[in-house]
Amino acid sequence: MSKIEFVSTRGKAPSVRFLEAMEQGLAPDGGLYMPDHWPSLLGQLWNEIRGKSIQDIGLVLSQAFIPEVPGDELTPLVEDALSFDAPLVHLHDNTYVLELFHGPTLAFKDFGARFMARMMSYQARRKGRRMVILVATSGDTGSAVGRAFEGVEGIDVCLLYPSGQVSKLQEQQLTTIGNNVTALEVDGTFDDCQKMVKDAFLDAELREDLRLSSANSINIARLLPQMFYYGRALAQYEGEDPVHFCVPSGNFGNLTAGMMAARTKMPAHQFIAGTNVNDVVPSFLTSGSFVPRPSRRTISSAMDVGNPSNLERIRALYPEMTTLNEHLWAASFDDEATKKTIRKGFREFDYIFDPHTAVGYLAARKYRKEKQSDHPVVILSTAHPAKFRDIIEPVIEHSVTMPDRLAACLEKEKQSIELEASFQALKTFLNGQY
Numbered sequence: 001m002s003k004i005e006f007v008s009t010r011g012k013a014p015s016v017r018f019l020e021a022m023e024q025g026l027a028p029d030g031g032l033y034m035p036d037h038w039p040s041l042l043g044q045l046w047n048e049i050r051g052k053s054i055q056d057i058g059l060v061l062s063q064a065f066i067p068e069v070p071g072d073e074l075t076p077l078v079e080d081a082l083s084f085d086a087p088l089v090h091l092h093d094n095t096y097v098l099e100l101f102h103g104p105t106l107a108f109k110d111f112g113a114r115f116m117a118r119m120m121s122y123q124a125r126r127k128g129r130r131m132v133i134l135v136a137t138s139g140d141t142g143s144a145v146g147r148a149f150e151g152v153e154g155i156d157v158c159l160l161y162p163s164g165q166v167s168k169l170q171e172q173q174l175t176t177i178g179n180n181v182t183a184l185e186v187d188g189t190f191d192d193c194q195k196m197v198k199d200a201f202l203d204a205e206l207r208e209d210l211r212l213s214s215a216n217s218i219n220i221a222r223l224l225p226q227m228f229y230y231g232r233a234l235a236q237y238e239g240e241d242p243v244h245f246c247v248p249s250g251n252f253g254n255l256t257a258g259m260m261a262a263r264t265k266m267p268a269h270q271f272i273a274g275t276n277v278n279d280v281v282p283s284f285l286t287s288g289s290f291v292p293r294p295s296r297r298t299i300s301s302a303m304d305v306g307n308p309s310n311l312e313r314i315r316a317l318y319p320e321m322t323t324l325n326e327h328l329w330a331a332s333f334d335d336e337a338t339k340k341t342i343r344k345g346f347r348e349f350d351y352i353f354d355p356h357t358a359v360g361y362l363a364a365r366k367y368r369k370e371k372q373s374d375h376p377v378v379i380l381s382t383a384h385p386a387k388f389r390d391i392i393e394p395v396i397e398h399s400v401t402m403p404d405r406l407a408a409c410l411e412k413e414k415q416s417i418e419l420e421a422s423f424q425a426l427k428t429f430l431n432g433q434y
């Protein structure tokens, strides 16, 4: 088979290689990039997965999907991105938790963001030009992306966040990075921030002069590294029965990455998704019709998504509804059930779930009951509980230990530039700065 290229889910854009797909973000026809075929050689990786490190796994998969970067140049980028592990923790019986929160900002988004940052830096170096990344954030994405690009050569980052509308902890995480990462505190809403970023991309002059790029979650460069930790789960799993993966989901990027890994012959064919009351995907699976809705606020806020963008990729992977239903099962849960599960986890298993992981646990349990299944399940744990201690502590009536790196950032001085909520203000700032 020829080398992998990336094609749009809408099929009306030229196929491009990985670095180009990364730089574009969205394909010119409005679709999302996906590999044009699945390298069959990877079957061997999965046969020999036991005991492999996250870096070993990351290297094999990166080489397969990014053939245009020579191996000796790719290796240090991948190893540097994967600077922390994803431990598999046995919770009880056949239930495991894959902890994805041991990175710099204590959430799984660190994997995708760090990988992307290093590939962007490579691309900037190759083209001999600096790049500017613009990100609108309502909290968590911005800090993961900002920290991932901290000190990365050839790239400047601007994080736009709505003033007064992110938590104190989130604001500290966003505004204390410094160096090449600037926090823009916008006097407006998250929607205003998003609109300003969108307008900046539509401004041809700005886009070209500054080489603007985005780092949002639809980018293939954030998705690809999320395949690695599915492999790392299997590398640590000692049982013989094939596992089911259960993923707390919002935009469904994490789950899509698992399905992509399955296409490369990863031995796991059942996926379970848990959502909060933003239940567009569970409804779609039962009714067959996709009806986006405005999002509702919940305590698992990183999953408050009313129009999950990666569903377009999932539908491209499984065009037939019946096949999709064979591979994916989903259910939604409200905040009450989520809190109950956080309490139960603490009392019965001595484990503290963050609200997102609790939704995952609920989905795994409901699936088991409904299907009378006793398959082993690996629940992806997407965030460290300390990030959500305001919610968790009253529920478990116990304190949540703050990891040092989070505590350290609370001590630092906030540095932000205030900006009015208009595209013109952003443009003036960007032209003056870069």
Ligand SMILES: *Cc1c(COP(=O)(O)O)cnc(C)c1O
Pocket (backbone or CB within 6 Å): 107, 108, 109, 140, 217, 248, 249, 250, 251, 252, 253, 254, 255, 302, 303, 356, 382, 383
């Ligand atoms: C982003 C996020 C999610 C949702 O992940 P998707 O890939 O958008 O489905 C879940 N939990 C946490 C903590 C997150 O930050």
